[in-house]
Amino acid sequence: MSMHPAPTKIAWPLLILLLAGASIAYTWPMAPTPAAILNPAPVADASAMAALPPLADLRTTLQRPLFEPGRRMPATAAQPAQPAGPVVLGKYRLLGIVSAGGKRSAVLAPLEGGAARLQAAGSLLDDWTLAEVSESGLLLRRGAASESVRLRPNPPVAPQAPAK
Secondary structure, eight states: OOSSOOHHHHHHHHHHHHHHHHHHHHHSOOOOOHHHHHSOOOSSOHHHHHTSOOGGGGHHHHHSOTTSGGGOOOSSOOOOOOOOSOEETTTEEEEEEEEETTEEEEEEEETTOOOOEEEETTOEETTEEEEEEOSSEEEEEETTEEEEEESSOOOOOOOOOOOO
């Protein structure tokens, strides 16, 4: 009598495991190809988009907005909010500071409206030099004159309780 199990007793379970693994691998979802990522299928065809009514025909929808309580517009329309931030040189609003690659730039928007722009340290803003852009604000220089603009105002100092 042999001490080794019969080859057929081991072969059948092994064959079943291999077939199960192969079927799982065959049905496993494949990663999308780069072409499928760059050129996704259109969501809707052009004929479906052309069938939509003009926006002017949707007055009732505009008068009964979905997310307003009672589906009624408020009595007064809110005015568009001005972006928050300190005023720079009386012409621009400082919206933020961007730091990338060790260099900082200021995000400035004209007060009269228009697109915001990035202004790098060392560049000219009107006839002022943007001498420094830091996490806390800007330093502008023109000759001997300088102007400092803080991104956030100084936090209010909490009153101290009198000592007993």
